[in-house]
Amino acid sequence: MSLLTVGTVAFDTIETPFGKVEMVIGGACTYISWSASYFTNDIHLVSIVGDDFPESELKRLSDRGVNMDGLKIVKGGKSFFWSGKYHNNMISRDTLVTDLNVLADFDPMIPDSAKSSKYVMLGNLTPAIQASVLDQLDGSQSLVALDTMNFWMDIAMDELKSVIKRINLLTINDEEARQLSGEHSLVNAAKVIHSMGPEYLVIKKGEHGALLFRGEEIFFAPALPLAQVFDPTGAGDTFAGGMMGYLAKTDDVSMENMKRAVITGSAMASFCVEDFSLNKLQILNQSEINDRLQRFKNLMHFDLV
Amino acid sequence: MSLLTVGTVAFDTIETPFGKVEMVIGGACTYISWSASYFTNDIHLVSIVGDDFPESELKRLSDRGVNMDGLKIVKGGKSFFWSGKYHNNMISRDTLVTDLNVLADFDPMIPDSAKSSKYVMLGNLTPAIQASVLDQLDGSQSLVALDTMNFWMDIAMDELKSVIKRINLLTINDEEARQLSGEHSLVNAAKVIHSMGPEYLVIKKGEHGALLFRGEEIFFAPALPLAQVFDPTGAGDTFAGGMMGYLAKTDDVSMENMKRAVITGSAMASFCVEDFSLNKLQILNQSEINDRLQRFKNLMHFDLV
DSSP states (O other), X not given: OOEEEESOOEEEEEEETTEEEEEEEEOHHHXXXXXXXXXXXXXXXXXXXXXXXXXXXXXXXXXXXXEEEEEEEXXXXXXXXXXXXXXXXXXXXXXXXXXXXGGGGOOOOOOGGGTTOSEEEEOSOOHHHXXXXXXXXXXXXXXXXXXXXXXXXXXXXXXXXHHHTTOSXXXXXXXXXXXXXXXXXXXXXXXXXXXTSOSEEEEEXXXXXXXXXXXXXXXXXXXXXXXXXXXOTTHHHHHHHHHHHHHHHHOOOSHHHHHHHHHHHHHHHHHHTTSSTTTTGGGOOHHHHHHHHHHHHHHHOOOOO | OOEEEESXXXXXXXXXXXXXXXXXXXXXXXXXXXXXXTTOSOEEEEEEEETTSOHHHHXXXXXXXXXXXXXXXXTTOOOXXXXXXXXXXXXXXXXXXXXXXXXXXXXXXXXXXXXTOSEEEEOSOOHHHHHHHHXXXXXXXXXXXXXXXXXXXXXXXXXXXXXXXXXXXXXXXXXXXXHHHXXXXXXXXXXXXXXXXXXXXXXXXXXXXXXXXXTTEEEEEOOOOOSOOOOOTTHHHHHHHHHHHHHHHHOOOSHHHHHHHHHHHHHHHHXXXXXXXXXXXXXXXXXXXXXXXXXXXXXXXXXXX
16 A cells, blocks of 8 residues: 655754764655655655755655655755754754754645655654645545654644644653643543554653553553664654654554554664664664664564463 | 562652652562562562561551561561652652661571572662572572662662672663663673673663563563653652563573563552552452553554565
8 A cells, every 4th residue: 555754854963972974864744754664665756855865865765666656856955954063972962953944944745656655654744734635635544643742742732733633643752741731641641642543552661662552552662772773863863764664664553553553663773773864774684673673673572371 | 489579678758740748658679579479479588677667568468468577577676768759750869868777787688498599689778688698598599689789880880790790680870881781882782791690680660661581582562651650759669570570480481481470560660650659559350460461462563564
C-alpha cells in the first residue's frame, strides 16, 4: 500500500560528545522516508527545499521508491536548517539555530496521485498545515498518523486539538502527552487523548522506549540497549517511518499488527542513533533488520509457567 | 527451597503528593519477606529491631512462613527509622531523617538452620556486614543476590567490590551501575560488572523498568503503566522479594527462569506502589498476582511474522 509523508527536508549541524557534523542531511520527511523505504517502495514525499539541497540526495530517495512529485524546490531559496548540541547524557540538547528559510512559506500541495494514499504520516508542522493536508486527501485512508510537539501546544492548542480529532494515530513524547492531557500518569493521559479522537496513541520515551495505547490495551516497546548512542537526531522520525512503512507493507491496522509496527519502528530507530545523520539508515539490508527484530524478540520474550 | 533474607526491619514516615503516613512498617527485609511469602513459606529473616517494634507485625510475618529466629530484638532499643518526602514527579525524594538506632550495632548472626538456605538475598547494608553473612553460609547456595547503593560506592568501594566478587546476582539502579563501572552505556556497564564476579546483573530503572543481563544476553522488564503511583517506597525491595521468592519456589537459575523471576518481581512491585507501606502487599491473593503476571505478558508479547 502507498504511504504519504509530509514534513521537513533539511540540513542539520549536530554536535554530540562523539563529534560534530555540519550541514548534513536531515528533516523529518527524510528520516521517515528512508526508514519506511525498507518496507515499501510506494512512498509519496511532500516537502519543500531550496535549490541548495543536493540533487544527488533527492535521487537516492527517488531510487528507493520515493515519489518526489510533491517536493517543491524553491529557486534561489535556502533549505530549512537546524543546529543543535547534545549534552553528555545524549538526551537533553540545546537548539542553537533554527532557520526556517523556505519552510516559512510551506503550503503543501498533495499531488493527485498521493491523495488516495492508504497510509499517511504527518510530520511535526504547524497544525494549520497539517489540517490543510487532511483537507486535500480523498478520505479513503486506512490510517493517518500525526506527530507534533510541545511548541504547538503552547501557541496553538485549539488548532492542534481540532486536527488531532481527525487522525487515527498520534505520536508524542511523555512530557507532551502530559501537557496535552493535563494528566501526569501516562495511563490517564492516554484515556484523555483517546477521547480527543485518535484510536491509537504512541507515547515516545526516548531511551526508555515507547508505549502503544488503544482503549484499555497497552503495549510496551523498549529501546534496544546499545553500547553506544552516537547521535539521537531523527530517532523519533525514523521510528515513525519504520512503523508506517511496516503498516503500508502489511496493510493491517489491528492492535496485534500495530505491536509489530511499533517494534519495527524501534528497530529502525536503534540503527539511526548508531551514526550521524542518515549514515546508518542509508546502508542497511534486510538481513540486518531481521537480526535486529530478533534481538527485540529476545529482549522481551518470556513464557509464564 | 529456602530463602534467607538479611536487611532492615524499620519504621518509615513518608510523605507523597497523595498524603502522609507516620511510623508505618518499613525496611528492606520486611518488603522482601512479604513479597517472597507469596511464593515460598520457607523464609529465614535476619535483622534487628528495638522492642518498640509491634509484636503483631512480627507475628504476621511468622504466620506467612517467615522464620524469625534470626531477628534480634534489643530490649529498650529503638528500631531503625527513615523519613522521606517525595517530589511531585514521584521519583525524586528528599530523605528527611535517618535514625540508625539499633541498626548501628547490627552484627547479623545467621541461625544454623538458615546457613544452608539455597537462595540468599542480602539487602542494602554495609559491605562489611554483607561479607560477614557470606562468611557464615555453608557454601551450598544455588544463588546469592546482593543489593547495594551509591553511598557504599562513595565511602567503601573496595570493600563493596570484594563482596560483589562473591555473589551471583547484583541488583542496583542505573546511576549506581554507571558509578560502579565507570561506563555510561548500561550495556558496557554490565560487561564491566560481570567481570567483577556476578553472573547475573539486574539494573533497576524505577518507573522505566529493569534490565536483566547475563553475558551477552539481555532481558527487559517494563514497569507496569499504572493510573496512579501512590508511594514508591519499598518497590525495589518488593521487586527483589518477588524475584527471589519465585527462584526459591522454582529452584531454577537458568536465564529463561530468571526472566520469569524478574517479571514476577516487577508484578509484585506494581502492587507495592499502589498504597502506602505494606498495605497492598499484605492483602494480595494468588489470583490477583496471576492476573497481574498476565498483564505483563499482554504488555510485552508480540509475534514476528
